[in-house]
Amino acid sequence: xxxxxxxxxxxxxxxxxLLFAISKNERTGxxxxxERIASSIKYLSSLKxxxxxxxxxxxxxxxxxxxxxxxxxxxxxxxxxPVTVPVDQGxxxxxxxxxxxxxxxxxWPNLVRTSTLPEEGIEGNLVYGGSGHLxxxxxxxxxxxxxxxxFNSGSNWVQLGSLGAKAIIFIEPSFANRNxxxxxxxxxxxxxxxxxxxxxxxxELIKKLNSHPHLLPPPSRGRIEERGKENSYAIKVKLHAxxxxxxxxxxxxxxxxxxxxxxxxxxxxxxxxxxxSISVVPSLAPGAENACGIATLLELxxxxxxxxxxxxxxxxxxxxxxxxxxxxxxxxxxxxxNIAPFKEKVTEPIQIKLFIGLDLSSKNKxxxxxxxxxxxxxxxxxxxxxxxFDDYGAEIQKDLGLSEECLIDGISPKKGIDWSxxxxxxxxxxxxxxxxxxxxxxxxxxxNDNRILVDTPSDRFSSxxxxxxxxxxxxxxxxxxxALNDPKLFPASEMVLKDNLxxxxxxxxxxxxxxxxxxxxxxxGAIAVPxxxxxxxxxxxxxxxxxxGENFALTDEKGxxxxxxxTRWGAVLEAYxxxxxxxxxxxxxxxxxxxxx
Numbered sequence: 001x002x003x004x005x006x007x008x009x010x011x012x013x014x015x016x017x018l019l020f021a022i023s024k025n026e027r028t029g030x031x032x033x034x035e036r037i038a039s040s041i042k043y044l045s046s047l048k049x050x051x052x053x054x055x056x057x058x059x060x061x062x063x064x065x066x067x068x069x070x071x072x073x074x075x076x077x078x079x080x081x082p083v084t085v086p087v088d089q090g091x092x093x094x095x096x097x098x099x100x101x102x103x104x105x106x107x108w109p110n111l112v113r114t115s116t117l118p119e120e121g122i123e124g125n126l127v128y129g130g131s132g133h134l135x136x137x138x139x140x141x142x143x144x145x146x147x148x149x150x151f152n153s154g155s156n157w158v159q160l161g162s163l164g165a166k167a168i169i170f171i172e173p174s175f176a177n178r179n180x181x182x183x184x185x186x187x188x189x190x191x192x193x194x195x196x197x198x199x200x201x202x203x204e205l206i207k208k209l210n211s212h213p214h215l216l217p218p219p220s221r222g223r224i225e226e227r228g229k230e231n232s233y234a235i236k237v238k239l240h241a242x243x244x245x246x247x248x249x250x251x252x253x254x255x256x257x258x259x260x261x262x263x264x265x266x267x268x269x270x271x272x273x274x275x276x277s278i279s280v281v282p283s284l285a286p287g288a289e290n291a292c293g294i295a296t297l298l299e300l301x302x303x304x305x306x307x308x309x310x311x312x313x314x315x316x317x318x319x320x321x322x323x324x325x326x327x328x329x330x331x332x333x334x335x336x337x338n339i340a341p342f343k344e345k346v347t348e349p350i351q352i353k354l355f356i357g358l359d360l361s362s363k364n365k366x367x368x369x370x371x372x373x374x375x376x377x378x379x380x381x382x383x384x385x386x387x388x389f390d391d392y393g394a395e396i397q398k399d400l401g402l403s404e405e406c407l408i409d410g411i412s413p414k415k416g417i418d419w420s421x422x423x424x425x426x427x428x429x430x431x432x433x434x435x436x437x438x439x440x441x442x443x444x445x446x447x448n449d450n451r452i453l454v455d456t457p458s459d460r461f462s463s464x465x466x467x468x469x470x471x472x473x474x475x476x477x478x479x480x481x482x483a484l485n486d487p488k489l490f491p492a493s494e495m496v497l498k499d500n501l502x503x504x505x506x507x508x509x510x511x512x513x514x515x516x517x518x519x520x521x522x523x524x525g526a527i528a529v530p531x532x533x534x535x536x537x538x539x540x541x542x543x544x545x546x547x548x549g550e551n552f553a554l555t556d557e558k559g560x561x562x563x564x565x566x567t568r569w570g571a572v573l574e575a576y577x578x579x580x581x582x583x584x585x586x587x588x589x590x591x592x593x594x595x596x597x
Contacts, residue, residue: 023399024399024481025395025396025399025400025478025481025482026399026400028303028474028477028478028481029400029474029477029478031303031306031477032299032303032470032473032474032477033299034466034467034470036298036299036302037295037296037299037466037469037470037473038461038466040063040067040291040294040295040298040299041288041291041292041295041461041464042461043063044060044063044275044277044287044288044291044294044295045277045286045287045288045291045459045460045461046286046461047059047060047286048283048284048285048286049277049279049282049283049284049285049286049287050275050276050277050285050287050290051085051276051277051278051279051282051285051322051323052083052085052248052249052250052276052319052320052323053083053085053086053087053246053248054087054088054282054283054285056277056285057250057276057319058251060275060276061078061251061253061275061319064253064275064294064298064317065078065253067298067301067302068253068255068301068315068317071298071301071302071305071306072305072306073255073256073257073301073305073315074255074256074257074258075254075255075256076253076254076255076256077253077254077255078251078252078253078254079251079252079253079254079330079331079334080249080250080251080252081249081250081251081252081320081326081327081330082247082248082249082250083247083248083249083250083319083320083323083326084245084246084247084248084323084527084551084552084553084554085245085246085248085282085320085323086106086108086109086114086243086244086245086246086282087243087244087245087246087248087282088105088106088243088282088283089242089243089244090240090241090242091103091104091105091106091115091117091195091239091240091241091242091243092104092239092240092241093126093169093197093205093237093238093239094237094238094239094240095126095208095235095236095237096123096235096236096237096238102197102201102204102205103197103198103201104169104195104196104197104239104241105195105196105197105281105283105284106193106194106195106196106241106243106281106282106283107170107184107185107194107195107196107280107281108184108185108280108281108282109185109189109243109245110185110186110187110188110189110190110191110192111186111187111188111189111190111529111576112189112245112527112529112552112576112578112585113189113190113191113578113583113585114243114244114245114578114583115167115193115194115195115241115243115583116193116241116242116243116244116578116582116583117167117193117239117240117241117242117582117583118581118582118583119581119582121238121239121240122146122166122167122193122238122239123236123237123238123239124144124145124146124166124167124236124237125141125145125146125235125236125237126145126146126148126169126205126209126235126236126237127140127141127142127145127146127147127148128147128148128149128205128206128209129142129147129148129149129160130149130150130153131149131150131152131153131154131156132147132149132150132153132154132156132157132159132160133156137160142160142163142164142165143163143164143165144164144166145165145166146165146166146167146168146169146237146239147160147165147167147168147169148169148171148197148202148205148206148209149168149169149170149171150170150171150173151170151171151172151173151176151180151184151196152173152176152177152180153170153180154180154183155183157170157184157192157194158186158190158192161190161192165192166193167192167193167194167195167239168192168193168194168195169194169195169196169197169202170184170194170195170196170197171197171199171202172196172197172198172199172202172457173199173458174199175458176453176456176457176458177452177453177456177458178450178451178452178453178454178455178456178545178546179452180456181279181280181455181456182280182455182542182543184280185280185542186542187542187550189576189585189588191584191585193239193241195239195241196281196284196457205235208235209235242583243583244578244580244583245527245552245554245578246554247554250276250319250320250326250327250330251319252316252317252318252319252327252330252331253316253317254314254315254316255301255314255315256312256313256314256315257301257304257305257308257309257312257313257315258308258312259308259309259310259311259312259313259484260308260309260310261310261311264310264311264487265310265311265312266312267311267312267353267354267490268311268312268313268314268350268351268352268353269311269312269313269314269352269353269354269355269356269484270313270314270316270350270352270354270355270356271297271300271313271314271315271316271356271358271480272297272315272316272317272318272328272355272356272357272358272430273293273294273296273297273316273317273318273357273358273359273360274290274293274294274317274318274319274320274321274322274327274328274430275291275293275294275317275318275319276290276319276320276321276322276323276327277290277291277322277459278290278322278454278455278546278547278548279455279456279457279459280455280456280457281456281457284457285457285459286457286459286460286461287454287459288453288459288460288461288463288464289361289362289363289451289453289454289459289463289464290322290454290459290546292360292361292362292446292464292469293358293359293360294317295469295473296358296360296469296472296473296476297315297317297358299473299477300315300473300476300477300480301315303477303481304480304484307481309480309481309484309485310484310485310487311353311484311485313484314350314352316331318330318331318430321430321547322546322547322548323548323551324547324548324549324550324551324565325428325430325433325547325565326551327430328357328430328433328434329433329564329565332433332434332437332439332501333345333346333564334346334347334348335347335348335349335350336349336350336352336434336437336439337437337499337501338437338438338499339499342499342501342503352434352439352440353440353490354440354441354442354489354490355431355434355439355440355441355442356431356441356442356443356444356480357372357429357430357431357434357441357442357443357444358443358444358476359427359429359430359443359444359445359446360444360445360446360469360472361446361449361451361454361469362446362449362464362465362466362468362469363446363449363450363451363452363465363468364446364447364448364449364468365446365465365467365468365469365471365472366408366422366446366447366448366449367406367407367408367444367445367446367447367472367475367476368407368408368409368410368419368422368444368445368446368447369385369386369389369407369408369409369410369411369442369443369444369445370410370411370419370429370431370442370443370445371385371386371410371411371435371441371442371443372429372431372432372434372435372441372442372443373432373435374418374419374420377495378435378497379411379412380495381440381493381495381497382411382440382442383411383412384491384493385411385442385491386409386410386411386412387412388483388486388489388491389407389409389479389483390407390409392407392478392479392482392483393405393406393407393475393479395482396475396478396479396482399478400474400478406475407475407479408422408447410422410445410447422445422447422448423445423447423448424448424450425450425544425545426538426541426544426545427445427544427545427547428544428545428547428549429443429445430443431443433501433565435497436499436500436501437499437500437501438496438497438498438499438500439497440497444472444476444479446472451545451546454545454546455543455545455546500567500568501564501565502564502565502566502567502568503562503563503564503565503566504530504562504563504564504566504571504573505560505561505562506528506560506561506562506563506573507522507555507558507559507560507561508522508523508526508528508555508559508560508561508575509521509522509523509559510523510587511590522555522557522558522559522560523555523559523575523577523587524555524556524557524558524559525554525555525577525580526554526555526559526561526575526576526577526587527552527553527554527555527575527576527577527578528552528553528554528555528561528563528573528574528575529550529552529573529574529575529576530550530551530563530566530571530572530573530574531550531571531572531573531574532550532566532567532569532570532571533572551563551564551565555575574588574589575587575588575589576588576589
């Protein structure tokens, strides 16, 4: 009887050990909370727009600061920097004879030309143009009128401008995608104001158009003829709008977790994500997909705040990513430049051993690690990191019982596949800019996802696939838990990474031949636009999955400006001055007999 009791106790003790014998990767994965991730994204995407210059950006900054403090990060710091952005100050439509005003939203500028209208506004007949195809415009007078157009109409608005349309108002669709959004603004300063109206308001306007026929004037050159059709439907409206370029404040947020190992704590690893948003309608930029990275960073801060690794970690939340990656650029200029004359301007040097950026989305759960470059030299340098993370990934896959590999090596892909096979379109990571300063940089990127809602007002919380994102967050946390505690993370290498990041300092002046033989009058408030046509043979795009391809800068009192991220490929500098009231371009590059031609 005694032996039986002893055996029972032994069995209970043995079973208890089995119950709690889980791997470190399982414990790490179990820490991650989909509810916390969802809460962060739900709040951030509720702020209407997190672009610098809009109220939601400052609210997002406050939220991240609150979480950094809540999870126990030390040395928390805000670093503010200026960024040139188009700020929507309001737009409206008013039907003649009525007091009610319908709210409109300005679209992204055509290069520098915003949708600002003269102070007195503009008037014209409101004409519904459908999708803008010529077949839908028959019998409708376009010239001098304001066209109501379906948003999902490609670039048809451009031909309406050539027919004399005064302005275009796009109707909110049930689903706006990035391909459509990118076709609603140009890389040239075309003077054709464009606006967005909410679906309910548009339906009311179309209802009025269908119930109030008016005999329009005789056909003009902007009239699309249709034999036998003499009447069309129109109502007279007046538009007001103001959008101006501003040098708005943006903020980077830093917080630390000190390493626990006496030697390894000297090695600083930066974990970074951006937290701003982007949309072709700047004041309507919920950016739910844009918030996937920062929600992940906050979850990582919580985990490592409770489980400090051997190496020191700097958590970095950057703003103005979509404005030409200005946030990470500002951080680098303040902390990481190592060549003259930039080195002398560094205020607080940080010796970064490795930078790891997050560029995540939710429409796919596949995760890739990439070294932020297509150049073979960098591939050779980072290949050992790819092997290390491959090994971590194999262990994580086994421990978490995953049927598929949890990390794709984009540094040295298998079977000769290159990085472009995983990304449908080019991506501009913050890590790529870090790498250009000679600092080792890796990025975790959601692959095989074309981020179809990015850059649109449709990028809302309800569209997210939270399970896909949570899966990625678990994998990233496990990978970093392994890497940050691995004494052999860094391979021995004699290869050197060079600081190649350049900055353009300039002055915009105008020429008055009555006063001088040379241009010498500084222009305050001008917009400097360095135009880079190609880099290493690749044409520079106007946008890269939402990241604008060109950096603008407003000139100061002396007409001076500064634009970073220049390359050895050179640039053509343009500058424009807009009338602050009408928005019209009043000064532009001189390409006449007194200009560069």
